[in-house]
Amino acid sequence: MEIVFIISQEHQTLPRAEIEAVLRAEEIPFNFKKQYEGILIVEVANEHEKYMERVGKRLSYTHELCKLLIETDKTSLNTDVGKVDWNGIITNDYVVRARRMDKTDKFDTSKIEIEIGGTINSIVEGSKVNLKDPDCFIRLIYLDEIVLLTQRIVKIDKKHFNNFKPHKRPFFYPGSMSPKLARCMVNLTEIKEDDTVLDPFCGTGGILIEAGILGAKLIGSDLDYKMVQGTKSNLEYCGFKNYKIFREDAKKIHLETRVNAIVTDPPYGISASTGGEDSTNLYSAALKNMDGLLKEKGKICMATPHYMDIKGLIKDTNFEIIEQHHIRMHKSLTRVISLLTKKNLSQKNLI
Known part of the structure; x- marks a missing residue:
């Protein structure tokens, strides 16, 4: 059919x-x-x-x-x-x-x-x-x-994507991702119900909300304590109870068990949101750490600004890009959505 x-x-x-x-x-x-x-x-x-x-x-x-x-x-x-x-x-x-x-x-x-x-x-x-x-x-x-x-x-009922726009949730911060794009990014990782999704730059929790609606187990962290509390508030507002949200540097996250997918929209070079660290160094170090957090067949879906060299960021990591999508936000910013997988997985598939 x-x-x-x-x-x-x-x-x-x-x-x-x-x-x-x-x-x-x-x-x-x-x-x-x-x-x-x-x-x-x-x-x-x-x-x-x-x-x-x-x-x-x-x-x-x-x-x-x-x-x-x-x-x-x-x-x-x-x-x-x-x-x-x-x-x-x-x-x-x-x-x-x-x-x-x-x-x-x-x-x-x-x-x-x-x-x-x-x-x-x-x-x-x-x-x-x-x-x-x-x-x-x-x-x-x-x-x-x-x-x-x-x-x-x-x-497809679009009411959710309208009713859960960032400014309509209890905790709002400018620049938050739309529910529609967040849902799409989660879907690109091919998660199944009861899989675990991590967002190491959880911000206001928008990505985790969409992962939760799809039946995923939720883990999130952020360096900013205000964002951690805001994410918890938004998850509670959406009816989620079973989640783990904590304050941590994305370069230093340690988990007891590996996750099925990592979906994230890191801060774009705003000093206050990166802890004063250069965003390129932050992303690169965070990606290296993600290797130990992600299961072998897991995927990362990550948003970056067009002026950041994602290929350079993963140069010294165990990841490779399998697809990319460019979204023009306004004349000075294009969002690049990159889907990553582990290199050794691709090599194993060739054997």
Whole structure:
């Protein structure tokens, strides 16, 4: 079967990378079939359809997951709709909604929705349209001349990403990462439920909040006592009780057991937030220390400013970069999201 991901177009590479990481984390084999503007089509085995809702609930840069019924074109749509086994799809009420991916392509979506609904009604005896809370949501996706007829599996609820914006939490500090990006960074490490995630520069706790929502065990530290207390306050506000947050220099953290992932957004050269230490030296020393904190198959997802040489930072460490994503924040700052793994893991995979 083919799953259609309607993805955010606010970034070129993160949506696909996040989808790939989550599918691997959920142990769902997949093949990418096609990619259009704002659309990814992925092939998975039929037996994995039941896991797609769980996949959707993890994602941050995706809007909807839909099951592809047919791929056609504008002129053949009405004919092809009549060939679908609607009796096997619609068992109660339903709704048809059309979405234009190319906003410059102007046409009356309401008219099309009514036409397709009429075809379905003529096939499924006793079918009813429910505009508010339908049992079956039929999504039409228009990509220029191509039309994807799909059945929606899950719509990603964006309320969380709005309600948990940094300034809406009890403890706020300027420059805090958005919940959407924090969730994506956690997902890129491919963590599973009950895995342990460490943020050695936890700040206001935004990354740990997103890891906790995904079911991870949480460990965080910060050099600034105010940040430590703020993170605890924010985690409590979000309902988390089982966490370890402590004050420590990121270069000197010691843990009794290694963690599955390290996800962090270190301070960008502000003297007060780095303890007066040069940020390049701090990052480099912290990364060396992380080698002893991370499990062999674990990953690090780290945000750095564009002017910092991440390749130079890991030169004397046991890590290598496996992917990077650049996010332009404003004209003077681009955030670089780097995913790291241990070199010896890659070498072992080649043996």
